[in-house]
Amino acid sequence: MQFDLLHVGPLVFLAHMLGVIAACHAILHTRTSQGAIAWAVSLVAMPYLTLVPYLFLGRSKFAGYADARRIENEMLRTRAHPPEWDSAASSPGRPTEALGQQFVRSLTRLGGMPFLPGNSVRTLVNGEATFAAILDAIENAKRYVIVQFFIVRADALGEMLKDLLIAKAAQGVRVYVLYDSIGSFDLPHRYVASMLAGGVQMHPFATNRRFVNRFQLNFRNHRKIVVVDGERAFVGGHNVGVEYLGGKPPLSPWRDTHIEVRGPAVASIQFVFTEDWYWATQQLPEFDPAPDSLSVSPAASPPASPSVSESVSLSVSPSVSPSVAAGDGMHCLVIPTGPADKQETCSLFFVEAINAARERIWITTPYLVPDEAVFAALRLAALRGVDVRIMIPSRRDHRVVFEASKLYAYDSIRAGVRIFRYRPGFLHQKVVLIDDIAAAVGSANLDNRSFRLNFEIMVLTVDGNFAAEVEAMLLRDFGESFEIDRSEYRNAPALRRVVMHVARLFAPIL
Helix, strand or coil: CHHHHHHHHHHHHHHHHHHHHHHHHHHHHCCCHHHHHHHHHHHHHCHHHHHHHHHHHCCCCCCCHHHHHHHHHHHHHHHCCCCHHHHHCCCCCHHHHHHCHHHHHHHHHHHCCCEEEEEEEEEECCHHHHHHHHHHHHHCCCCEEEEEECCECCCHHHHHHHHHHHHHHHCCCEEEEEEECCCCCCCCHHHHHHHHHCCCEEEEECCCCCCCCCCCCCCCECCCEEEECCCEEEEECCCECHHHHCCCCCCCCCECCEEEEECCHHHHHHHHHHHHHHHHHCCCCCCCCCCHHHCCCCCCCCCCCCCHHHHCCCCCCCCCCCCCCCCCCEEEEEEEECCCCCCCHHHHHHHHHHHHCCCEEEEECCCEECCHHHHHHHHHHHHCCCEEEEEEECCCCCHHHHHHHHHHHHHHHHCCCEEEEECCCCECCCEEEECCCEEEEECCCEEHHHHHHCEEEEEEEECHHHHHHHHHHHHHHHHCEEECCCHHHHCCCHHHHHHHHHHHHCHHHC
């Protein structure tokens, strides 16, 4: 026993000393006071369990990174932004009157993007519609294709996308692919090598341009962007993987939403990609029209990749029409957010959207772990009589987040917020509906990771017809959901409630 104590004692002392040192580091560098407290307490009390997670997740400030990224973004936005931004920014009219001039002004200043009229937007309500539309747009590309995803898998869907992009590159189309180095950690080297050999410019996004820091899991690029020829853009919640087509039990069927945008707002979406590409490569992508000499007639072009239905036995039908729904003239505002922003853009966007609602604010999110500002805005909206509804999954993909969300749901219900759980499969869509005039769709979740640690993109569309389309979509989802009440928490076993409270302590880093 004495021999064991002689060996164990120094190890225990060393663990606690390292825990104290890490706690001091957390207090100095964690972005929020809540996160600093959560890390400091856990590192001092349980260093054996938290030292390793802190190595991967603890840093919410990256030395020099935020400043370097911010400087580059400001340079690009002042010197290389599309010229139509100057002439078309923040046009007046009914959209600004319906939401409030201050609301539009604050969001344009917050995101650094203009409020642009003359767009068409349509919803793509599942993986089949989304990837059918994306693949159809890429097949018809003439000049260039932009592809950016958080997750790219080398499965049937990923192979289909790869073959199509290589085929388009062979036709003289410029193809740019950006993927997150951590989100796509299992993407095999052969997949990237095939793209590069086929003429596709493919690059990982990482916080450090020199190497991929596997110990830095924060600052992930969670955006999903596809742009074709500067004419069609796709933004939403889907990544490249068969699970987004419902091919991964027990989470299937997967419920997600993308949108297709046409019009001036496409330039804003494309510019967000430009900023990310420039950070990752230190080069600007070329989007000018291709010379006539590079154009290839259909007869002389290489054979296109097989159609979606012929390539794999997945339920993605190429017959989905790429035409945009009627109702041109929609006003759109692209809101890029990230950890290098001067303000906490994503959190403030949700706060402003909730505060702007006069009749209703409906939100769908896979993770309900809001920060204090957003949580307070939700409760205050319910207290002033706004119809506040939040739809979350009934199935979990992250246990700690799922348990923490139960406690937030309970506190929300006590304030009058209505919480619904989606039954059929995993709910992954990120949608915000404001009254009967505006809706936002994109990649941001209702959690601290999206608010402060990830790069995200949301597209706010101000148009009554589009809002009605989103409303009809959400009403169908509510019809397949059940509303929860306080009993979900109150009737849970005592140990389960303890687990919920412990999980909530980690909310600032979830």
